[in-house]
Amino acid sequence: MRLVLQLVARLLVVVMLCLGAATVWATIDAYRSVDRATEASAERVSQALRGLYWHELMLHGSRMREHLLPVPEWRTIETMKLISPGVCVRFEPATAFEKPLCGQDKGLGTSPPAWFASTAQTLLGRHAAVAKPISARATTFGTVSAAPDPDASIRLAWQHILDNIGVALLMAAAIAVLASLAIAHTLAPAQSIVAALKRMAHGEYRTSLPRFRSMEFAMIGQAVGDLGERLAKAMEERATLTRRLLEIRNDERRTLARELHDEFGQNLTAILAFANAIEATGTEAKDGAVAQDARMISKAALAIMACLRGTLNRLRHPLAEELGLEASLISLVDNWRSQHEARPMIQLDLKGDLADISGTVAATAYRVAQECLTNALRHTSAREILLRIERRSGSENALLIRVEDDGGGDAISIAKASGFGLTGIRERLAALGGTVSVARATRGLSIDATIPLAA
Structure with a gap:
């Protein structure tokens, strides 16, 4: 796996761990937020009722009255606005058949799966009711009791978790994309280094x-x-x-x-x-x-x-140093033909201008062709051998030598062989900056050698 992908994968693992921790924290915070909403609702309603009682006392003008006043009308829309959604409030002592005053819970939140409701109540416990006394002139008139609706509180907690998880997922995706781009940009020089190593190879x-x-x-x-x-x-x-x-x-x-x-x-x-x-x-x-x-x-x-x-x-010294490369190769093939009349047919294919190729390059080319022909004749049962010498100009500017036979053989084992023939060819070519390779041909083997003419 590429290094960039490994780093991105590790980053995603870290992001997922952080997302899991954030989810757990969001679950606990969402569940506890219902208790905070219940506390706040009880406080707001108690302050409102305390104000109503003070208003009644001031209206009657009797600050020394020791008996309780009738309960003011507190079940109004203004009081409803003070109650958080999913929280129910009642006043004690309550009148007969009086129901708690609850905040709006229609369409509140999303219905959670059953496993979430049972798991949350098991691990985090049930929500507790909150009681706030109503006092005025050192007299306690009653108590405001607020308790969350269990179903509504669970729906609120689940909706809060979904909202947080959605935001967290968007942040995780953004972090992964941006971090991947940053990592790829940071590791971009590695591609240049790898390319340089391949060129060196x-x-x-x-x-x-x-x-x-x-x-x-x-x-x-x-x-x-x-x-x-x-x-x-x-x-x-x-x-x-x-x-x-x-x-x-x-x-x-x-x-x-x-x-x-x-x-x-x-x-x-x-x-x-x-x-x-x-x-x-x-x-x-x-x-x-x-x-x-x-x-x-x-x-x-x-x-x-x-x-x-x-x-x-x-x-x-090979004839290439005396007669030239082309004439020496023709003489070499003619000698082999005359000495091995019953052996395979040898074809000589010359391409390009070989007239000005002389000296060490010509001698090396002659020796390579001579050694390859010798190996093909001695170690194979070939019926036909092709000796091709091609001069390539332009950007390549090299002399190509190919000896191909139809005698079969294993190219891999021959390429790995440590015999003196192929070793000598490699040494001669290496001295001129050339290369040699052994490959599988159609019905046999092909030995390709390249000699840079700049040498």
Whole structure:
């Protein structure tokens, strides 16, 4: 999962926990608000009745009266306005058949589910009635008693919770969206860093990164830049070392070829001459056995000389340095055709202008083609082999070499093999900044090599 999604998911978990805590708090507060409304209603009605009693006392002009006055008319619309919705108020002592005076509860709130009503009453308890005495001139005339209607109080509490939850959900959604945008904006430099690492994985070691405002990302970007610079220097040193090793190896090959030619070539020539002389002597002496042995020695010497000649051709500098890449490839394919008449058909496909390709690039291309053809002929049962050399100009400016056969084979195992042939190809191409890949072809394998001509 992407880092942005992980952070957003964690943020949503925190928001949901906060929302749950807010819901619990809203439930308790809504339930207790009914008690506060009951307290306030009782206080307002008691003050109103106290005022009515004082008015009656002042109206009769008797401040020393010790008997109680009749209860003033308090069940009016003005008193109804003082009672909170869902609260019922009565005056004690009440007259016969007098009902409590209740606030408006028609259409009040939303009917809650049964589980909420039972859970709230179980956990938070029932609402208590509130009593306020009515006194004037040190005389108590009665008591105002206020009690909430259980059904109305539950509906009010549920409606209050719904309102709070709605607002909380809107706030949670807004927080999630804004925080997601902020997190995405903050982590945007990570995409640039990942893209730079991918370019480094494909060989673009010196890659530039923008300056980041965040200190942490700036440090990471600096570390990535330093790593790329060190990798680039290491690859340059490796390429230089590889080129030097190839030069040393070529010198050793030339020395070995010279020694083989001088030593083995002369000795084989002498053996062939002696064998011919023995054969001639045996023929004159009519000694058939000696002549036959001499002919066998001559054949063995000729076979060894042919093998030595092929070895010397491979050890010496390729023809690409003398004849040019195109002529050397044509000669290479013709030699393979002449030596392997019964083996697969080899097709040579040349594209682009190869005339000015010379030196190390030409020699490397020749060696790569030679090694790939050798592997295809020795290790597969191919019936047809295609050798394609293509020069691409423009932005690519590279030489492409492809050897494709129809002999089957496992591309993955060959690509992971540590044989000297493919390893040597990789070393030669790495010295010039090139690449090689092994892939599955239609009926066999395909080896693709690329040599930058800028090298």
